[in-house]
Amino acid sequence: MYLLGHIIGWLWLMLTVAIGLSRHSVKSANRFLILSRIGYLLIIITGVALAIRTLSGNWWLTLLKVILGLGTIGLIEVAFLCPQAGKSFELWTCHPTRLRHLTNDYLWHRLALAIDGKLDLNHQCR
Numbered sequence: 001m002y003l004l005g006h007i008i009g010w011l012w013l014m015l016t017v018a019i020g021l022s023r024h025s026v027k028s029a030n031r032f033l034i035l036s037r038i039g040y041l042l043i044i045i046t047g048v049a050l051a052i053r054t055l056s057g058n059w060w061l062t063l064l065k066v067i068l069g070l071g072t073i074g075l076i077e078v079a080f081l082c083p084q085a086g087k088s089f090e091l092w093t094c095h096p097t098r099l100r101h102l103t104n105d106y107l108w109h110r111l112a113l114a115i116d117g118k119l120d121l122n123h124q125c126r
Helices: 002-021 026-054 059-084 096-103 105-116
Strands: none
Touching: 002 026, 002 059, 026 059
């Protein structure tokens, strides 16, 4: 029973988020944000009930699911903030002040060097 409610909650959430993020009006997007929060309630209530039953068997899988679920809900909330700020939702442009360092060419270059094993960690920047 709880599993069916959990699956229905995630389906409801995916539907309301997809429709809400496709709206061009902030007012109509907010309506779907409110509807998606109903899905949050159903997911959290049934998720806690399921977690209680599975915690003793696989506690680390339960913890991973909780972290991923809360992260998904947080990402959805950030996605709905973008239309209110007058921007479309793109992970790299939604909050440029927070994510600017991720798109810096220098950091990407250093990451590529580290992956290739050619990064000199003893190099001092001047």
